[in-house]
Amino acid sequence: MAFMHLYLKYTQPLFIQALMTSKNPHDVKLVAIHVLGKSPEGDLKRPFKSPGMFWSPPSGPATDAASIAEAEKRIGSKKDE
Numbered sequence: 001m002a003f004m005h006l007y008l009k010y011t012q013p014l015f016i017q018a019l020m021t022s023k024n025p026h027d028v029k030l031v032a033i034h035v036l037g038k039s040p041e042g043d044l045k046r047p048f049k050s051p052g053m054f055w056s057p058p059s060g061p062a063t064d065a066a067s068i069a070e071a072e073k074r075i076g077s078k079k080d081e
Contacts, residue, residue, distance in 0.1 A: 001017060004010045025031050029048055032038045040046065047063075 001013060005014045026036075029044050033040050033044055038044060
């Protein structure tokens, strides 16, 4: 960034970086809950879904009863071996 700004006299990336830095805290879920006072419901409910890599859908922990039962069954079968 410094190379582009000082050597090439290209200021647009520096301006955009300043805008994105001030916008970023508003996208963080913990800031939304604790600082902005939003209730932890819906998308803000824990455990937070982790974002996917390279535009793939987010992959959060499976918390439904069927997934939990299947995971416990797999763990039980490994202990029996």
